[in-house]
Amino acid sequence: MKRYRKRISSVLYYVFAVLAIAFFGLPLLWLILTPFNSRASLAVEIPTAPTLDNFRAVFQNKFAVQALTQNNLIIAIGTMLGVTLIASLAAYALSRARIPGRNAMAYTLMLFSSVVTGTAAMVPIFLIIMGMGLIDQHLGVILVLIGGNLPTAIFMMRDFVDDIPASYEESAMISGASPFQIFKDVALPQVRPGMMVVAVWSFVNAWGAFLIPFILLRSSDKLPASTAIYSFYTEAGTPNILLVSAYALLYTLPVVVFYLLVNWKYGFRFFGGIKR
Amino acid sequence: MASIVLKDLSKTFGKVVAVDQVNLTIQDGEFFALLGPSGCGKTTTLRMIAGLETPTSGTIFIGDQDMTNCNPRERDVAMVFQDYALYPHMTIEENVGYPLKVRRINQAERKQRVTDVSNNLGIGSLLERRPGQISGGQQQRAAVARAVVHHAQVFLFDEPLSNLDAKLRFESRGFLKHLQKELQITTVYVTHDQAEAMALADRIAIIDHGKVAQVGSPQEVYLRPQTVFVASFLGNPPMNLLPCKLDLAKRQVQINGSQIDVSQVSQINGIKTLVSEGENLSLGIRPEHISLYAEETAQAFPAELYVTQPLGSEVLVTLQVAETTVSVRLFTDEPPELPRRVWLKPDPKRILLYRTDGNLVA
Ligand SMILES: Nc1ncnc2c1ncn2[C@@H]1O[C@H](COP(=O)(O)OP(=O)(O)OP(=O)(O)O)[C@@H](O)[C@H]1O
Ligand SMILES: [Mg+2]
Numbered sequence A: 001m002k003r004y005r006k007r008i009s010s011v012l013y014y015v016f017a018v019l020a021i022a023f024f025g026l027p028l029l030w031l032i033l034t035p036f037n038s039r040a041s042l043a044v045e046i047p048t049a050p051t052l053d054n055f056r057a058v059f060q061n062k063f064a065v066q067a068l069t070q071n072n073l074i075i076a077i078g079t080m081l082g083v084t085l086i087a088s089l090a091a092y093a094l095s096r097a098r099i100p101g102r103n104a105m106a107y108t109l110m111l112f113s114s115v116v117t118g119t120a121a122m123v124p125i126f127l128i129i130m131g132m133g134l135i136d137q138h139l140g141v142i143l144v145l146i147g148g149n150l151p152t153a154i155f156m157m158r159d160f161v162d163d164i165p166a167s168y169e170e171s172a173m174i175s176g177a178s179p180f181q182i183f184k185d186v187a188l189p190q191v192r193p194g195m196m197v198v199a200v201w202s203f204v205n206a207w208g209a210f211l212i213p214f215i216l217l218r219s220s221d222k223l224p225a226s227t228a229i230y231s232f233y234t235e236a237g238t239p240n241i242l243l244v245s246a247y248a249l250l251y252t253l254p255v256v257v258f259y260l261l262v263n264w265k266y267g268f269r270f271f272g273g274i275k276r
Numbered sequence B: 001m002a003s004i005v006l007k008d009l010s011k012t013f014g015k016v017v018a019v020d021q022v023n024l025t026i027q028d029g030e031f032f033a034l035l036g037p038s039g040c041g042k043t044t045t046l047r048m049i050a051g052l053e054t055p056t057s058g059t060i061f062i063g064d065q066d067m068t069n070c071n072p073r074e075r076d077v078a079m080v081f082q083d084y085a086l087y088p089h090m091t092i093e094e095n096v097g098y099p100l101k102v103r104r105i106n107q108a109e110r111k112q113r114v115t116d117v118s119n120n121l122g123i124g125s126l127l128e129r130r131p132g133q134i135s136g137g138q139q140q141r142a143a144v145a146r147a148v149v150h151h152a153q154v155f156l157f158d159e160p161l162s163n164l165d166a167k168l169r170f171e172s173r174g175f176l177k178h179l180q181k182e183l184q185i186t187t188v189y190v191t192h193d194q195a196e197a198m199a200l201a202d203r204i205a206i207i208d209h210g211k212v213a214q215v216g217s218p219q220e221v222y223l224r225p226q227t228v229f230v231a232s233f234l235g236n237p238p239m240n241l242l243p244c245k246l247d248l249a250k251r252q253v254q255i256n257g258s259q260i261d262v263s264q265v266s267q268i269n270g271i272k273t274l275v276s277e278g279e280n281l282s283l284g285i286r287p288e289h290i291s292l293y294a295e296e297t298a299q300a301f302p303a304e305l306y307v308t309q310p311l312g313s314e315v316l317v318t319l320q321v322a323e324t325t326v327s328v329r330l331f332t333d334e335p336p337e338l339p340r341r342v343w344l345k346p347d348p349k350r351i352l353l354y355r356t357d358g359n360l361v362a
Helices: A002-036 A053-060 A062-096 A102-117 A119-131 A138-162 A166-175 A179-208 A211-216 A225-232 A241-266 B042-050 B092-102 B107-120 B136-148 B166-183 B194-200 B218-223 B228-233 B268-273
Strands: B004-013 B016-026 B031-035 B057-062 B077-080 B154-158 B186-191 B203-208 B211-216 B240-247 B252-255 B258-261 B280-285 B290-293 B301-310 B315-321 B324-330 B341-346 B352-354
Touching: A002 A053, A002 A241, A053 A062, A053 A241, A062 A102, A062 A138, A062 A179, A062 A225, A062 A241, A102 A138, A119 A138, A119 A211, A138 A179, A138 A211, A166 A179, A166 B077, A166 B092, A179 A241, A179 B092, A211 A225, A225 A241, B004 B042, B016 B042, B016 B203, B016 B211, B031 B042, B031 B166, B031 B194, B042 B057, B042 B077, B042 B154, B042 B186, B077 B136, B092 B107, B092 B136, B107 B136, B136 B166, B166 B194, B186 B194, B194 B218, B203 B218, B203 B228, B211 B218, B211 B228, B228 B240, B228 B280, B228 B352, B240 B324, B252 B280, B258 B301, B290 B324, B315 B341
Parallel strands: B031 B186, B031 B203, B077 B154, B154 B186
Antiparallel strands: B004 B016, B004 B057, B203 B211, B240 B252, B240 B280, B252 B258, B280 B352, B290 B341, B301 B315, B301 B341, B315 B324
16 A cells, blocks of 8 residues: 555656646747747647758848847846946955944845836836936946846855855965955955856846846847847737747857856856855 | 063953953963963954954054054964864965965975975975865864964964864874974964863963953962962863861861861961951862872861762762862772762862952962
């Protein structure tokens, strides 16, 4: 009896696992397979006669290509550099300085971050960027994205910095190192994995951002891919599924490559604010 | 090399007084231990000497120079941390050579000095490894090597042996003392282990709640503790403290119904000015200064046997005198057969008398 029950429960376990994988895996499979199809379909089907025509068609759309190869890169790299640099320094200060209520401060910042990039703050953000004269400029988008991502990034970063014993820096200080030497020789090598996590995370966030660039950018030659994807819709508003999926696949690739690169080089340790 | 003078040094963290009006003079070349229970302010004192903590008030002189508000790098001190603080991303060679690197000493000389020091400390074959790839004892030596590689004026140690096992701790003790005597560099050594402090230091300061309770050579603080706190902190087991009643005229104290003569106690003549007739005192006597008798004996008080523990070369006997627990150390390797009721006779020259406020009176 007991043995049967055990077997049944393990069968149920596998059924559930397969269902869960299918639920999350099928859309990805669709995304990978469809661009190589010659016929549009919403079903997952292995192409009988694989073709690259869809990609050729996508590359003919100058506007969409520029979005991907220029605008997206500018916005994502700009945001990534800003977030990683500022978050590292801020997290260091927040972790080392004896400020009363610094934990409360970190959590409050965290909460606010969802407001800054959320819909609620759109009007004030628009007005502020307009006041700064940065409407329809990539810098405006980058600044808003940096602001929105910073609190979470600081929070993640602080977890890494907290794990580094202060005695490393103190020991270097006593050895006679200057503040810059301490930063370069002792602190930086220690927080590098954390900086990589934050860099990838903020890059991905900025790469996929839709709302902020949609609102702050006007000229079609400045739009990133998330908005440029609409150029594959017909005038009547129906999407050309083949071209959209081909474009979407191209849109995903750099993120995957970037992740794999960092993972291979530094070994990913994603703690995301959770203490082990 | 330099002397260290602490004048009225205090440090408070919010409401916590970690260090309270400490005055100490540490001689040039001396091995000085700061000893005290957990949380008494030893580390804070050491960190103020290093410049990692700013004093709330008071002054610090290193080699006659006022260093109270100087940066750590201006003080020319070397410190070994409790967790060693070896940089995990550098090899042992880079770790040991780091103080030389930041002082811009050229690579050839750096390599030479690192190799010399490492060979001296027995870690010469480990230079290519990283801290995570060597044992705790080797890490400790690497940390010491990094401290001695540039010739600082002062060495600071914060419980450098507490992460080692008992055997290694014993070996390292000898090694550190030998090294200090060889280099003749003023050393401040923080520990909560009284045996370590006694074994290593030329002088010991016993700290209690941020205050210096007593300063002296290991012999002085062990044989004549100035307060009950010091008496009960030093020694393993610590000094026995027995409540007694003083008879000034007869120069006697009464313990558990027996009269014990105290006329041979040193400084007994000065006691008149400190205590009054019939006052309750504590009689302090070390476990090794008590003789044990199976029959009633003059100058001895009765006690109930509790347990005997043979420890190899000695036997530790624990007894009960009224409500007080008393330890006696017998230097014999044969556990004696003892009756339930025995008599204890303290060595009359070794007796100490403490007032109820904890201060030594004779
Ligand atoms: N950074 C700090 N903030 C607040 N309180 C502190 C700080 N550092 C030390 N203290 C407090 O000061 C007192 C003395 O601490 P200290 O570390 O000097 O003790 P210690 O004698 O070294 O103890 P241990 O043997 O446990 O290391 C303690 O009560 C401690 O809680
Ligand atoms: Mg300490």
